[in-house]
Amino acid sequence: MNTEKPLILVTNDDGVTAPGIRHLIKIAKEFGDVVVVAPDSPQSGMGHAITISQNLYCDPIKVADNSHKEFSCSGTPVDCVKLATQQVLHRKPDLCLSGINHGSNSSINVIYSGTMSAAVEAGTEGIPAVGFSLLDYAMDADFEPTTEFIKQIISMLLNNATPKGMVLNVNIPKLKATEIKGIKICRQAKAHWQETYFKRQNPLGRDYYWLTGEFVNEDSGEDTDEWALAHGYVSVVPIQFDMTAYKHMDALKSLHIES
DSSP states (O other), rough: OOOOOOEEEESSSSTTTOOOHHHHHHHHHHTTTEEEEEEESSTTTTOOOOOOOOOOOOEOOOTTTTTSEEEEEOOHHHHHHHIIIIIIIISOOOOEEEEEEEEEGGGGGTTHHHHHHHHHHHTTTTOOEEEESOOOOTTTTOOGHHHHHHHHHHHHHHHSSSOOTTTEEEEOOOSGGGGEEEEEEEEOOOOOEEEEEEEEOTSSSEEEEEEEEEEOOOOOOBHHHHHHHTTTEEEEEESOOOOOOOHHHHHHHHHHHHH
16 A cells, blocks of 8 residues: 655745745645745746756755755746756656746636646646636735635545646635635636837836736636636636647648648
8 A cells, every 4th residue: 555645746936935835835735745846036927938048056945844845946937847857856746736826827827827837847747737826916915715725626636537638727816715606617718918018218228118918808708717706716727738729620631731
């Protein structure tokens, strides 16, 4: 009988000291042996970027109660997962948890998210993975209402075989725990960012640009993550790293470009 505790890798994109990951670590320790490998500084919006042109550092952090292990990585969230699985851990983790992100990663935001890219990277290596996000951008956000929902999802992933390559994108509304209605399995809403670059000059007269934008939800479906979040539910969207548009393959073949 295997009595070894589950090995859980925890990472994020807000940095190893962010309140969100500290709360996730506390939860994860109830389920297994935890190893944290997270960026040494905020890496939001890095997507699936990796470091290839400069040195990477991964330094151990002293944990006061020795309840788990932590490492601070100079790279991106994806670098953290790669280094963890190839250099830090003694075996493949049973689960990878990424987050808790400060802000939404629903809908189109998933493609920009360092939080979700870390989870997707784990998925490419055959590791069950989930990214958690709270719809509160404040660094003093209250993460306590996320606790029971995160525990429920971790328990489900550890106690059930899940499809290989499936990664969960979990977003939690900014509500009190008693106000959250439950969990909904959803599809990703069709949405986009209406973006604008503000052009200004620095004191030396050099032009610089600052990106801003408005999130535009084009999807009125009641089976989407945006609908669930707007109506007080935790949204759970299964995603995958296989980006093949299977439903369009026949249409492309009809154009007779194969040789």
